[in-house]
Amino acid sequence: LRINGARLRSALDTVNQVGFVPGHGRTRLALSDADRDARNLLVGWLKDLGLEVVVDDVGNIFGKRRGHDDRLPPVLVGSHIDTVKRGGQYDGVLGVMAALEVIRSLEDHGIETDRPIWVVNWCEEEGTRFPPGLVGSAVWSGLRTPDWAYGLTDSAGLRFGDELGRIGYRGETPAAACPVHAYLEVHVDQGVVLEQSGKTIGVPKGIVGLRFATMHVEGRADHAGGMQMVQRHDALCAAAEMILQVNALPNRFGADMVTTVGEMHVRPNSRFTVPASVDFAVDIRCWDDDLALRAWEELNEFCEAAARRRICQVSGETLLFTGRLPFDQSLTSMVEATARELGHTTHPMASGASHDAANLCQIAPTAMILVPLIGGRSHVPEEETSWYDCEAGANVLLQCVLKSGAAVS
Amino acid sequence: LRINGARLRSALDTVNQVGFVPGHGRTRLALSDADRDARNLLVGWLKDLGLEVVVDDVGNIFGKRRGHDDRLPPVLVGSHIDTVKRGGQYDGVLGVMAALEVIRSLEDHGIETDRPIWVVNWCEEEGTRFPPGLVGSAVWSGLRTPDWAYGLTDSAGLRFGDELGRIGYRGETPAAACPVHAYLEVHVDQGVVLEQSGKTIGVPKGIVGLRFATMHVEGRADHAGGMQMVQRHDALCAAAEMILQVNALPNRFGADMVTTVGEMHVRPNSRFTVPASVDFAVDIRCWDDDLALRAWEELNEFCEAAARRRICQVSGETLLFTGRLPFDQSLTSMVEATARELGHTTHPMASGASHDAANLCQIAPTAMILVPLIGGRSHVPEEETSWYDCEAGANVLLQCVLKSGAAVS
Numbered sequence: 001l002r003i004n005g006a007r008l009r010s011a012l013d014t015v016n017q018v019g020f021v022p023g024h025g026r027t028r029l030a031l032s033d034a035d036r037d038a039r040n041l042l043v044g045w046l047k048d049l050g051l052e053v054v055v056d057d058v059g060n061i062f063g064k065r066r067g068h069d070d071r072l073p074p075v076l077v078g079s080h081i082d083t084v085k086r087g088g089q090y091d092g093v094l095g096v097m098a099a100l101e102v103i104r105s106l107e108d109h110g111i112e113t114d115r116p117i118w119v120v121n122w123c124e125e126e127g128t129r130f131p132p133g134l135v136g137s138a139v140w141s142g143l144r145t146p147d148w149a150y151g152l153t154d155s156a157g158l159r160f161g162d163e164l165g166r167i168g169y170r171g172e173t174p175a176a177a178c179p180v181h182a183y184l185e186v187h188v189d190q191g192v193v194l195e196q197s198g199k200t201i202g203v204p205k206g207i208v209g210l211r212f213a214t215m216h217v218e219g220r221a222d223h224a225g226g227m228q229m230v231q232r233h234d235a236l237c238a239a240a241e242m243i244l245q246v247n248a249l250p251n252r253f254g255a256d257m258v259t260t261v262g263e264m265h266v267r268p269n270s271r272f273t274v275p276a277s278v279d280f281a282v283d284i285r286c287w288d289d290d291l292a293l294r295a296w297e298e299l300n301e302f303c304e305a306a307a308r309r310r311i312c313q314v315s316g317e318t319l320l321f322t323g324r325l326p327f328d329q330s331l332t333s334m335v336e337a338t339a340r341e342l343g344h345t346t347h348p349m350a351s352g353a354s355h356d357a358a359n360l361c362q363i364a365p366t367a368m369i370l371v372p373l374i375g376g377r378s379h380v381p382e383e384e385t386s387w388y389d390c391e392a393g394a395n396v397l398l399q400c401v402l403k404s405g406a407a408v409s
Numbered sequence: 410l411r412i413n414g415a416r417l418r419s420a421l422d423t424v425n426q427v428g429f430v431p432g433h434g435r436t437r438l439a440l441s442d443a444d445r446d447a448r449n450l451l452v453g454w455l456k457d458l459g460l461e462v463v464v465d466d467v468g469n470i471f472g473k474r475r476g477h478d479d480r481l482p483p484v485l486v487g488s489h490i491d492t493v494k495r496g497g498q499y500d501g502v503l504g505v506m507a508a509l510e511v512i513r514s515l516e517d518h519g520i521e522t523d524r525p526i527w528v529v530n531w532c533e534e535e536g537t538r539f540p541p542g543l544v545g546s547a548v549w550s551g552l553r554t555p556d557w558a559y560g561l562t563d564s565a566g567l568r569f570g571d572e573l574g575r576i577g578y579r580g581e582t583p584a585a586a587c588p589v590h591a592y593l594e595v596h597v598d599q600g601v602v603l604e605q606s607g608k609t610i611g612v613p614k615g616i617v618g619l620r621f622a623t624m625h626v627e628g629r630a631d632h633a634g635g636m637q638m639v640q641r642h643d644a645l646c647a648a649a650e651m652i653l654q655v656n657a658l659p660n661r662f663g664a665d666m667v668t669t670v671g672e673m674h675v676r677p678n679s680r681f682t683v684p685a686s687v688d689f690a691v692d693i694r695c696w697d698d699d700l701a702l703r704a705w706e707e708l709n710e711f712c713e714a715a716a717r718r719r720i721c722q723v724s725g726e727t728l729l730f731t732g733r734l735p736f737d738q739s740l741t742s743m744v745e746a747t748a749r750e751l752g753h754t755t756h757p758m759a760s761g762a763s764h765d766a767a768n769l770c771q772i773a774p775t776a777m778i779l780v781p782l783i784g785g786r787s788h789v790p791e792e793e794t795s796w797y798d799c800e801a802g803a804n805v806l807l808q809c810v811l812k813s814g815a816a817v818s
Contacts (some may be wrong), residue, residue: 085677086630128679191635208634212680221495223787224669224692225617225762226600229659231785236670237656240649247646250638260633261645263680264673268494270537271621271672271690273788281680283633353634376640378632379682 001109003398005391008101015041015081015097016089025086025381030124030135031059031160036167038081042096042121049103051119055171058149059123059164060136065103067116068408073179075113075404076364077102077397078120079187080136080356084128088383090188090390094371096121098186098394102401113405115181122356123169129154132212132320137356140175141363180364182331182404183357186393187368188385190353192376199347200392201339202370206326207351207358208256209289211296212319213282215242215303219312221268221276236266236275238310245302246282249295257286257295258352282316287350289323324350325358328365331404335367338399344392353378369393369400410518412807414800417510424450424490424506425498434495434790439533439544440468440569445576447490451505451530458512460528464580467558468532468573469545474512476525477817482588484522484813485773486511486806487529488596489545489765493537497792499597499799503780505530507595507803511810522814524590531765532578538563541621541729546765549584550772589773591740591813592766595802596777597794599762601785608756609801610748611779615735616760616767617665618698620705621728622691624651624712628721630677630685645675645684647719654711655691658704666695666704667761691725696759698732733759734767737774740813744776747808753801762787778802778809 018041019026019034028034039061046053046063054062067074079095099119106117122140127133130152138144150161164170189195194202219235243261250257264280282299286292300316307314339346351368360366371389427450428435428443437443448470455462455472463471476483488504508528515526531549536542539561547553559570573579598604603611628644652670659666673689691708695701709725716723748755760777769775780798 084679084682127681131680133681189635190632192637192640193635210634220786221789222785223599223762224671225619225667225694225760226598226602226782226787227667227785228601229656229667231601234656234669236673237653240652243649244646244653247638247643258634258636258638260643260681260683262633262682262684263678264645264675266673269672270493270788271540271692272536272542272669273493273671274669275671276789283680285634351634353632373635376631376636377629378635379679380630380685 001398003101003105003391003394007104008097008394009387011097011100012089012093015093019083025088026083027085027087028081028083029085029129030082030126031129031163031167035082036169039121039169042081045100046119049107051103054173055169056140056173056175057171058136058139058146058175059169060140060175061121063119065117067405068112068114070116072115073181074116074118075401076118076120076180076183077401078122079185080122080125082124082126084126084379086381087379088381090383090385091190091378092125094188094390095186098397101394102398105398111407113407115405117401117405125356130160134354134356134359135160136175137359140177141359142177143359143362146175177363183360183364183366184397184400185355185357185368186397187355187370188378189370189373190378193349194347194370195372195374195376197347199345200389201344201346201396202349203332203336203346204327204349204351204368204370205332206324206361207354208285208287209292209322209324210354211284211292211321214317214319215280215282216315216317217278217307217312219276219310222274224272224274227274232274233311234274235278235312238307238312239264239278239280241306242303243280245299249284249299253291253295254288256288257284257291259284285352287324322358325361327361327367331365331367334403335369335396335400338403339396342395342399344396369396410807412510412514412800412803416513417506417803418796420506420509421498421502424502428492434497435492436494436496437490437492438494438538439491439535440538440572440576444491445578448530448578451490454509455528458516460512463582464578465549465582465584466580467545467548467555467584468578469549469584470530472528474526476814477521477523479525481524482590483525483527484810485527485529485589485592486810487531488594489531489534491533491535493535493788495790496788497790499792499794500599500787501534503597503799504595507806510803511807514807520816522816524814526810526814534765539569543763543765543768545584546768549586550768551586552768552771555584586772592769592773592775593806593809594764594766594777595806596764596779597787598779598782599787602758603756603779604781604783604785606756608754609781609798610753610755610805611758612741612745612755613736613758613760613777613779614741615733615770616763617694617696618701618731618733619763620693620701620730623726623728624689624691625724625726626687626716626721628685628719631683633681633683636683641683642720643683644687644721647716647721648673648687648689650715651712652689654708658693658708662700662704663697665697666693666700668693694761696733731767734770736770736776740774740776743812744778744805744809748805751804751808753805778805
């Protein structure tokens with residue numbers, strides 16, 4: 001039994017026309033018109049399969065296929081169809097379309113299962129629009145409240161709750177987890193680790209610890225031509241020193257750590273004015289929680305000292321902090337064994353990228369099925385995989401669903 | 410004979426209500442609605458004085474007071490009423506209002522002059538909206554063409570020519586200098602040099618050499634959690650090294666140099682994406698042209714090396730380069746002598762800030778009358794001077810106009 005690769009490709013391509021701008025990838029920021037249009041496609045397909053479609057009150061979409069014993073905890077499979085700005089064609093949407101294709105394949109072959117199988121599209125995974133992301137799965141998993149989600153604002157000041165209503169995806173069913181037998185998510189790897197291993201299926205032991213923070217640097221605006229250098233309080237120069245220090249942390253704390261400053265805002269951002277203030281984002285990821293904490297503490301000490309030298313002030317604000325999140329060992333082992341049964345090579349790893357699975361693994365047995373990314377290029381228009389690997393990942397998902405769902409015919 | 414200080418203060422305060430937001434200073438970006446409203450005030454006042462008002466085809470406003478011999482080259486006095494974002498209450502507008510007040514004082518006392526006296530408001534001095542600034546005076550002085558001005562675009566892609574028409578200040582008179590007997594501009598100093606001298610009137614020998622450039626750094630976008638550090642092409646880290654180098658140039662090339670990075674743009678500027686590209690502004694000012702050139706060349710070498718280390722590419726684009734611009738020695742001496750005759754202390758200096766006088770001094774005898782800034786804070790809402798100094802500057806202007814214009818009654 002295999003999935004229909006051509007049909008999976010076609011579904012992917014159809015969704016990826018939504019928000020596509022030639023040369024600039026796909027932009028389906030959460031709760032945008034493009035996100036709504038992609039959701040509408042998905043809901044249509046789920047209904048075509050005769051599934052019960054449920055939209056919960058934070059915008060997660062479930063397509064529920066009944067089991068022989070529909071009271072059993074379901075097998076939940078899916079991911080997200082929102083993207084970053086100018087994103088690629090696999091991140092997130094591959095997992096949702098693979099889940100859809102699994103259901104289509106079950107229908108093709110008239111296969112029923114003891115357990116219900118639910119396809120899920122989680123709302124606002126990326127966090128590009130409403131940081132820190134993973135919003136829908138966090139609320140559904142009980143880690144956050146709906147009101148927390150509703151109050152999130154985008155850079156234009158628009159609120160998550162309002163935007164969810166605007167696109168017509170604020171459902172009435174409360175977002176609240178039921179017991180889940182297994183959560184499985186197919187996703188493209190977002191780094192170079194899996195590709196460099198030369199293997200087809202990545203089997204993460206879990207998600208690395210994450211810290212998403214913002215540094216606020218306060219200096220003083222001055223005329224660029226009139227203020228002598230030594231009397232300046234140049235917030236941008238202070239921030240530049242700090243950014244280089246963020247970048248240097250992995251060299252000092254170990255190769256498994258990755259750190260990034262991806263976003264910054266300079267005020268007033270005027271060519272002829274010494275910058276008065278700078279905010280910049282800090283992203284620290286590491287499997288070793290102790291190292292990650294020490295790196296953050298040392299970064300703060302460095303930033304304090306750099307700010308003092310530049311006659312500025314600095315404060316750090318952590319938006320999200322999680323220690324590493326291990327997945328379910330027996331489900332992970334089943335993914336690995338299933339992949340090998342299908343003739344694929346596998347690679348045990350840690351996921352440096354976060355996923356909705358990071359929330360789900362806190363309430364249900366969870367595993368992921370990663371496929372290799374080419375050249376490590378994710379969150380970019382050029383994001384690419386080999387199609388062989390995508391099909392392989394979807395077939396591993398199908399077999400795992402058959403096992404977990406207890407196929408009966 | 411003295412100007413009417415209370416009337417000058419009142420005119421200043423009236424213009425400064427335009428574009429004012431409490432706590433955020435005044436924002437009258439060139440060719441904005443606020444700029445238009447301030448222009449309308451000025452034009453009304455010039456007409457009330459019976460002056461002939463001429464708006465040229467790049468938006469400069471002239472108020473022409475006839476001389477006994479109106480064919481003689483005029484004495485031109487003024488500055489600009491546009492501001493940076495969140496600017497102060499003196500930069501530019503003090504010089505225009507002082508010029509207006511000089512005419513009002515001549516009228517009060519029925520004083521006529523042999524030469525015509527023209528008040529001028531130059532269009533888009535600051536360059537915050539349409540870099541590199543000094544636009545109207547550059548075209549009028551023949552250093553740039555009207556088409557160059559019309560084609561300038563702001564960050565929203567709006568064109569100078571269109572915006573000039575939109576606010577109703579695209580006149581029909583060609584912007585073209587006639588012979589000018591003397592150009593005089595009162596302005597607040599924009600640094601700490603004059604204040605620290607303890608003197609009342611600053612008499613600049615000229616404007617320092619300027620280079621306004623933009624550095625473009627090209628790296629590569631990658632997923633913040635998935636791409637290993639050593640394989641990144643992080644444009645922001647490369648830019649951070651370059652920005653610190655810009656900041657370090659004056660330490661190496663001499664204390665009279667000042668350098669600034671005031672503006673930068675990070676793309677895609679997304680928390681979870683390694684920055685793909687960064688543009689940042691470079692501002693180098695120095696009285697010594699050779700040092701300034703060596704600093705720019707060395708900066709470029711450094712940037713090339715930093716880009717290579719970070720697997721990025723860099724290119725520098727100079728938007729404006731001028732060597733130092735000396736003012737007219739005899740006119741400068743007259744300003745100094747006049748200030749002393751009025752009992753004020755004077756300080757010879759170079760202006761680190763550029764002004765429309767930088768363009769005018771290339772076609773006409775030019776001098777400036779600077780008044781001290783408190784704490785060196787210009788281009789900020791808190792910009793402040795002592796009112797005694799402002800009146801002193803306006804009175805020096807009045808006496809210089811009487812001498813240059815050859816008062817006859």
